[in-house]
Amino acid sequence: MKKKTIDEYIGIGKADIFVYIIVAIVLLVISLYIGIKHNFYYLTIFISVVMLARIAERIETLFTLKKIKTYLIENKLIDKIGNIDYWNERYYFLTDNYMIIKQNKVISAFEYSEIERIYKESSLELSKNSSYQEHLHIVVNNNNFKVLTSSTILVGEDNCDISNYLIEKNPNIKIDETIDDKK
Numbered sequence: 001m002k003k004k005t006i007d008e009y010i011g012i013g014k015a016d017i018f019v020y021i022i023v024a025i026v027l028l029v030i031s032l033y034i035g036i037k038h039n040f041y042y043l044t045i046f047i048s049v050v051m052l053a054r055i056a057e058r059i060e061t062l063f064t065l066k067k068i069k070t071y072l073i074e075n076k077l078i079d080k081i082g083n084i085d086y087w088n089e090r091y092y093f094l095t096d097n098y099m100i101i102k103q104n105k106v107i108s109a110f111e112y113s114e115i116e117r118i119y120k121e122s123s124l125e126l127s128k129n130s131s132y133q134e135h136l137h138i139v140v141n142n143n144n145f146k147v148l149t150s151s152t153i154l155v156g157e158d159n160c161d162i163s164n165y166l167i168e169k170n171p172n173i174k175i176d177e178t179i180d181d182k183k
């Protein structure tokens with residue numbers, strides 16, 4: 001599999017927006033036809049709201065990609081990161097030499113050797129709408145970065161456990177106990 005550059009991911013982001021707009025138009029036309037024919041407009045409203053939310057999410061992702069690229073250029077890291085090994089389709093990259101992440105509207109990039117420790121946090125909610133989520137916390141210079149590794153909730157990003165990848169890049173990472181949160 002060919003590794004992509006940040007510019008290629010920005011191109012993918014633009015193409016995603018275009019595809020989502022085309023799909024939204026097609027679904028809107030179909031739902032309008034059904035609404036007019038059967039005097040049932042709730043479907044049209046529902047599809048419109050869902051598709052607008054997904055398009056907005058893709059636009060936000062594109063802006064994040066552009067901000068990350070700007071950050072890398074301004075900090076003279078664009079040529080130091082190496083190949084991009086993984087992108088979670090939202091807010092972080094794993095590259096040959098750096099992890100790049102956007103958290104709380106702030107973009108950070110750090111070498112794997114700077115990671116002091118990692119730990120997982122799992123959250124189980126038992127209720128009518130039970131759910132489970134697991135996050136990996138990455139501690140770097142007293143900053144705590146949190147990435148989603150598993151979820152039963154529908155999320156608009158790729159999630160996987162990257163702890164083995166991080167440990168492979170830096171075998172000196174301390175692994176703390178998992179924190180369990182049950183509600």
